[in-house]
Amino acid sequence: MREGDAAPYVFNITTGSLRVYKLLPDGRRQITGFLFAGDFLGLAVGESYVFSAEAMEPSTVCRFRKGPFRALVAHSPPLEHLLLDRTYRELAAAQNQMLLLGRKTAIERMASFLFELPGYDPARPSAPGQVRLPMKRGDIADYLGLTVETVSRVLTRMKVKGLISIPSPNELIVERPERLRQHALGEV
Amino acid sequence: MREGDAAPYVFNITTGSLRVYKLLPDGRRQITGFLFAGDFLGLAVGESYVFSAEAMEPSTVCRFRKGPFRALVAHSPPLEHLLLDRTYRELAAAQNQMLLLGRKTAIERMASFLFELPGYDPARPSAPGQVRLPMKRGDIADYLGLTVETVSRVLTRMKVKGLISIPSPNELIVERPERLRQHALGEV
DNA sequence: CGGACCGTTGAAAGGTGTCAAGTTGCGTGG
DNA sequence: CCACGCAACTTGACACCTTTCAACGGTCCG
Numbered sequence A, B: 001m002r003e004g005d006a007a008p009y010v011f012n013i014t015t016g017s018l019r020v021y022k023l024l025p026d027g028r029r030q031i032t033g034f035l036f037a038g039d040f041l042g043l044a045v046g047e048s049y050v051f052s053a054e055a056m057e058p059s060t061v062c063r064f065r066k067g068p069f070r071a072l073v074a075h076s077p078p079l080e081h082l083l084l085d086r087t088y089r090e091l092a093a094a095q096n097q098m099l100l101l102g103r104k105t106a107i108e109r110m111a112s113f114l115f116e117l118p119g120y121d122p123a124r125p126s127a128p129g130q131v132r133l134p135m136k137r138g139d140i141a142d143y144l145g146l147t148v149e150t151v152s153r154v155l156t157r158m159k160v161k162g163l164i165s166i167p168s169p170n171e172l173i174v175e176r177p178e179r180l181r182q183h184a185l186g187e188v
Numbered sequence C: 001c002g003g004a005c006c007g008t009t010g011a012a013a014g015g016t017g018t019c020a021a022g023t024t025g026c027g028t029g030g
Numbered sequence D: 001c002c003a004c005g006c007a008a009c010t011t012g013a014c015a016c017c018t019t020t021c022a023a024c025g026g027t028c029c030g
Helices: A064-074 A077-102 A105-114 A136-146 A148-160 A176-184 B066-074 B078-101 B106-116 B137-144 B148-160 B177-184
Strands: A007-014 A017-023 A028-037 A050-055 A062-066 A129-132 A162-166 A172-176 B009-015 B019-021 B028-037 B052-055 B060-065 B130-134 B166-169 B170-174
Touching: A017 A136, A017 B066, A017 B078, A028 A077, A028 A136, A028 B078, A062 B009, A062 B066, A064 A077, A064 B106, A077 B019, A077 B028, A105 A136, A105 A148, A129 A136, A129 B060, A148 A162, A172 B166, B009 B106, B019 B137, B019 B166, B028 B078, B028 B137, B060 B066, B066 B078, B106 B137, B106 B177, B137 B148, B148 B166
Parallel strands: none
Antiparallel strands: A007 A062, A017 A028, A017 A050, A129 A172, A162 A172, B009 B060, B019 B028, B019 B052, B130 B170, B166 B170
16 A cells, blocks of 8 residues: 555454555655554544555455444444554554664664564563564665665674574574663663 | 653643653653643553653643543543544654654754644745744754754754744744755755 | 575765854843 | 853864665575
8 A cells, every 4th residue: 555545445464564664755765664463554544544555475454444444443442442552552662663763873773673573582581582574674774764784784793793693584583682682772 | 751650640731832752771862742732641551651751831731540531531432532533643743753763864854843833834835934942952853863963053054045044042934935845855 | 597686795975973162142149 | 230150052173873885695586
């Protein structure tokens, strides 16, 4: 779906992963978030979408027409409550991302990014965790407000420091979660 | 209110203006938004606030205890709908801010900022508009992901170009809205 | 085998940050 | 009434992190 297009549908993701982004006229892209199974898409008010979205891998979604969906929500307080709750979480995540984009260095951004991906177990803060990266380097760069080159260089630096290892371009192992977390908070 | 504190209240702003922000441990600050009369504050889920907020000038708010407020919302579908709608708008604004912080240059950020302040009349796109700046340079800098020095330099550059004029530090006149808008979109 | 895409690495350029100093405006107190 | 101190703002010089530009190797696939 494209920013500016008429917005007749709401989607719920069944499988796969999507990137949500906004563009400037000259092509500069900012990815505002990645979506995975269970996430909703296209809820915003208004007649047209305010952002674009694309699948990053083969994905399936459940599509609702907006009118009936709105009616359903309006008649189901629990559902509306669920949506409100999810939207608050999304807003809190957006604020964290603003902090990242406005005030963190490249390595701090990457460290923060790795912690929000599934694969980290908060119950075992120092246990290494494996992370799947369904997105390409360019997607990570446009999500973190960097260039692909910088993303690549930062990953190399982390590898050299022993913070992570990279078995393949789409897999990453966090070797030292506690030190990576310090980086994410700018405490190094 | 401070990030991390217990969150027993929800606020609605009556008069004045507030800044909402997040901090890194070393003191770096990112202002995620400015709030004005009519805006809600502290709606997010959870036991504690996920950001801090301060008044920028003498302000008054209407304070609700969270429990009763939630109950009120739950029993009033129109109210919940209103909150959901506002939150979507806030989320859309946050996505625009991510684009700004991740991909725009200093002058583009400042131009974008000036357009989201009250004082611009969309019905007369080329008419000069006066803008009140209740926040200090440091607040603008922390909102745009810049430093005070860069904010000051960009304003000077805009002044030299004839895009704006600055009668006093807290007042600003947009002289060439159409050219400023081009800057905001990176079309220069 | 050739080509497209992706990721990595190097060298140089540049925009913004850092550090420092100077100016202005204003409230306070002598 | 004026000197003083302070905070906010501006300006300059320089440093540095990230970007830009370029080249190279690897993988997949026609």
